[in-house]
Amino acid sequence: MNIILVVLALLLVIATALPLLRFDQWWVRVFDFPRGQIAISGAAVIVIFIFFWDPHRVYESVVLGLLVLAVGYQAVKMLPYTVLMPKQVMAAELPSGDTNLKLFVANVLMDNRQSDALLQIVREYDPDMILTVETDEWWERALTTLEETYPHTLKYPLDNTYGMLVYSRLELIDPEVRFILKDSIPSMHMQVVLPSGDRVFMHFVHPDPPNPKYATETTERDAEVLIVGREVETRDKPTIVAGDFNDVAWSQTTGLFQKASGLLDPRVGRGMYNTFNAKNLLLRWPLDHVFHSNHFKLVRMAKGPAWGSDHFPIFIELSLEAGAVAEQEEPDTSRAEGEQVDEKIEEGEQHKGE
Template sequence: MCYAERPEIATLSMMIVLATLLLLLVTLLPLWRHPHWLVRGLEFPRLLLAAAALLLLLAQSLLLRPDQALSWVLLPVTGACLLWQLRWILPYTPLWKREVKAARSDAPEEHRLSILTANVLTTNRNAHTFLKLVQDCAPDVLVTLESDQWWQDQLDALQPAMPHALKCPLDNFYGMHVYSRLPLDEASIEFLVEDGVPSMHAVLTLPSGDRVRVHFLHPAPPSPTENPHSAERDAELVIVARSVAGSPLPVVVTGDLNDVAWSPTTRLFRAISGLLDPRVGRGMFNTFHARYPFLRWPLDHLFHSDDFTLRSLRRLPPFGSDHFALFTELVLAPVRGADQDGVKPTGEDHARARSIAAAQQVSAASVPTPGEPTA
């Protein structure tokens, strides 16, 4: 029996064909802008899909005969899938140009702002480890997501050092707390898109006297157990982006956005808001899932205006949650940061943003603008 007629080779070829078709399907589906969680969820594991495409490409090169027409079809298809996934994730590696400049080492302390963002997981009771992390980092601002009344009782131990606070304890996995060493003025807690899903907004004052507009978010994810569609999450991100665009004050937006850094929705948020992502050119800093090393992606974010440069960005050690905490140190340096460039919006971006907001009957007008004059 010749090589081409061996049944095990034919079976192997069929398996490679099926694997290639599956890879092509999961690569193409996110191009469809349908908000269903099955479609949007395929944006999350792009790193895994890129690894799968690379392994499949190697298998095709080694196991398929180069003189077969099948090889000339499968190899380019798999290669294209690999390149498409890399297009989204490479900006979040050191191979890419940094979007945010490194801060000068001699930057004045009164211009620095450090923020610790952490989804603590409502059912997690390892508060001691988490509070130790906070004490070690000594952030200017602590933002917690999924913090209920029990967590509030533990976090209140921080108030002697962080006397300015916003508290919204909830039992639905959307509680939120902010504790700050720096004054928080014009602070408010809003439910921008969904009842039971809060966001927090304020203007904080640095030791230098400069005022910074801050927004803390935790929109609901698209999932079979919560929202079957991403429409609500996308709408909240869009209206906040439209609200902060062109703000005369420096801006910081942070939280668990339940969206990966490389998704089209996060790209749209960056384009419309004009905010920068300090991850670009530095790394992924995957914050979820803390317990599964091979199933991790960046869900917790901090974006800022070009008024800031970056002193440090760190993913902190585990503390019992399914998320890692993210610690970011910024420096207010408008002159140094003036030529920093992020994603430029297109007319299509603006049209899509308007469409997303209109579908949920929400608008940027409902987002507080702390620190800015009211019309």
């Protein structure tokens, strides 16, 4: 029994240590995702281990100590996304008004055909803007009715799971589809005009997930979001970046994105808002994100219901408020982190030419 526990403990320690390595291989980066699962499994092994632990066996004590450290590390990484930590984004002082923006984000799962369920959820949340990803031409046709109330659109349906559709009640200024690093993966960029007349910069992304078949390295995924982060960094104006990042909130890359962009995460101090996998209760983590500049405060954020996709939708309502910038501090970037961002972007651009 002791040997089995030692092996299990070492596997969990290795799973914790692998993401600390600066390797982009998918089988390393995938361990960024299940921090909660590793922490819970590790805690269970610790409890059982203590019953069978022989303190006279030095190797058992060492392994147990390493596992305790691993579980503690995983807990610390997830702690910001719990109510135990201060909120990064303050609650709105103006819960309604013409400076509010309501955004709905949904990964539809391309082969899913339950469009009526999605339309019903959209009606319930009544957003100002809708972003759907994994949308092909079938989904474009199925969502045509949205154009009756969302006349401003930007569409790029694809049959490779990277299609994107935007529907908006708000006027779109300079809407643009870009292919940042891959010709097969679009991103969308625009400004929207709030009822108040204020303009907000919007960036929607959906890079490759780490997987052994199509993206054996995460180099381009990481570089794509960091390139957007660098663009946002140069602009001191209301900005939102949203989409399915195919990366978790607590990963090194997402942390670097926040540092590079200076954007805030409304989940910090509120919860994880795990959006994937809607079809697996035991394997869930936050892949769909909405980051925003410190010009906004939060009115409401919610994870929508399961409806047929493997992702839960995300809804957020933000309030553009005078004085918010002075009250909410942007994430700081150290020199070493800045150099790491530049290095990752350079590596991604080199991959683009290969």
